[in-house]
Amino acid sequence: MADLIFWLFWGLTVASASIVAFSKNLIYAVFSLLGTFIGVAAMYIFLNADFVAVTQIVIYVGGILVLLIFGIMLTNRITQTVISESSFQKMFGLTVVFAVLIMVLIPVLGHTWTNGEPMAFQETIHQIGTLLFTDYILLFEVASILLLGALIGAATLARKER
Amino acid sequence: MNYFKNIYIAISTLMTGMKLTLGYFVRPREYVTLQYPDEVWPIPERNIGTGELASYNVIRSKLHVDIDDCIGCKKCERACPVGCISIDVLKGDKGEDLGVTKNGTSIKLVVTKHQIDMSECMFCDLCTHPCPEDCIYMEADYRFERNDNKRKDVTVKERWRDRSTLIYDFAKIAQEDVDARTAKIEEENRLKAEEKEKAMAEKLAAAAAKQTAKADAEQTQNVKADVETTLFKTTEGGES
Amino acid sequence: MIESMANWFLSLTWFPQMELASVKLLSVLLVGAGLFAFIAVNAIVLVYVERKVSAFMQVRLGPMRVGPYGTLQTVADALKLLLKEDIIPTLADSILFRVGPFIILISAIVAFAAIPFSPTVTAADMSIGLYYIVSISSIVVVGIVMSGWASNNKWSLYGAMRSAAQIVSYEIPVGLTLLAVVAMAGSLNMNEIIIAQGGSSNLFHWIPLPLPNWYMFNNPFLFIAFFMYIIGATAEINRTPFDLPESESELVAGFMTEYSGIRWALFFLSEYANFTLVAFLTAVVFMGGWQSPFETIFAAKTSLLVLLALALAWTGYVKTKANRLSIYPLAIIGLSTIAAWLFPGFAIWITEPGLFWIAMKVLSLIFLLMWFRWTFPRLRVDQLMYVSWKVLMPIALFNLIGVATWMWLTGEIQF
Known part of the structure; x- marks a missing residue:
């Protein structure tokens, strides 16, 4: 039964991702990103990573998706925007795609997968918190300084010159 | 400091407003709203004019006729610009005492119909002034509604179109x-x-007897005239 | 709750023998349907309550004609909305126009999964409950922008943009105030946050006024945080005085201008669902959730006596001031006091945690938010942003640091 739900979310993710990739309408592409993000969050939950799943929704849906929507809506003539569909250098593109596919497939097929017992669910948040503030404190601080820099930079750019 | 002062002012004014609304919320129900068909505002006195117009009734909501005082002069019917008043009168019997109006005029005619169609009335008050007996006047009663929602014999649309209850017949006979x-x-x-x-x-x-004698005398003259006209006509006709 | 429900199903004799997973799925569906029913009935009741509260605050009567005291008015309105024609404007984007309301409604319902209604009734007692609710409520923005854009109407688009900007801005101070509580509780689990607020203590631990040990009375910083959370949450659910996205006088109805009938009803449903969600969240995080405010039976009896004295004083005050009898508060508290002193069972019942207490807290918070709505005028857009970024944000950061300092001073954390 859990498999059924898994495949449902798999379908949601793949379908909405393909809309993002193939839709000629920019707005549909952006809004179907919602399905992709939620599907990916569900994947995280199937991997027992509840904190990461919820963070995925907060950051990607609450932050990045809204930012994308804003960006597109503040553009002039959203409805008339034509995405250039003329594909050029088809051979080269196909080669790259197949190369990447093979590169992914080699380890997947080469690995001997075992059908183990599903892991019992256990909360991850305490471990994440402890690790963030002990082993990875440097990375955490560097990331926060980076974000602070981005914030100040954005504020400087947006400021009106007097 | 201005910043904190702003916050303080914001909070204190919001508290004032909230106190006011809570006061209204817990107060006993001194409502302005009336549940209309069940409760109604008291209708004011008929004459609410002031000064020179003290007797002038400014509230024109419904026409009323004191039929006992009506002498059937039909002045109001003639004054009405939209013709919403219709009056029928009959002569009284010879020597019959039909009563006296409040102004002392003795009534000569029996008013068999004094109908006012309030759906046509435009509340212009013109009918009230010619009345010699002051028996037609505007009333302050504004309620024309009727409660026949439960009537089943007519359809809803017919019920809405039906304005028979707006026609008031004042004749008591x-x-x-x-x-x-x-x-x-x-x-x-x-x-x-x-x-x-x-x-x-x-x-x-x-x-008739007179006529025949006269006719004989005139006949000869008439023949002469006929001949002349025919001749005149033919010459004219030829020219054209 | 899902586990225990599935086990209960399997223990029934007439229940067909199924796999545990299937029974769990069935329980999940049942719980979801139950939540939806709760939200629908709740919206109908709250609309009636809101109309009555607004009427009383404006010296009116409110709905009176349908049913006794107009109690069936919202039922009639809901029926009317269900029967109304579903209009989709010709130039609207019909797919997004249809999907938008559902995204908003689903995000509102799904957030209820983590709400603890009582110690045993929690749809999903997850370890990251609070974070989950905060994250799910951010999906609403996408639905609002979707329906606003799909309406192909400048007012709708304005409303959607305002709403998105507003929700995104106010998520930050709200998140920071909640973070202060999470730091105190040391957990994101809703039930653990509630359990951490059990018992009673003095106000701020040192002012000799015995109060329940709720986080809002725990220290001065959290006391401020409580009000800040209420302000931020009001803005996040787009209620007056922060109802710029749907301001009637400027934007007709904002992002729901073009909607009618059942789709408009979905908007209304999700609005009231979010409203209740915020009240529940406040009750859980700051007011001890399903915990009873009285720790012991003695405390309950004494507190009721104190309340009775207060009610008597109120009645006397009203009698002298306005020369009328205000009987209801006195009657309710008096009856409860007598019941608590005469029947030990009643006293035990009011000291036990459960659905009753969270319902009382949620109802009073809902009344507070309605009170806000019918008192305050709407903010201007620049004022809205000012309040969020220049007032709430600095105070929230200050509060966070203050809470940490308080915890260090009282010895709750050691370095």
């Missing part, structure tokens, strides 16, 4: 009385008419 009076008057009229006919017939006979 009973239908039998009207019939009796009408019959009596018709009888009288018939007798009178017969007499008249008789008189007329005699007159006609006399006139």
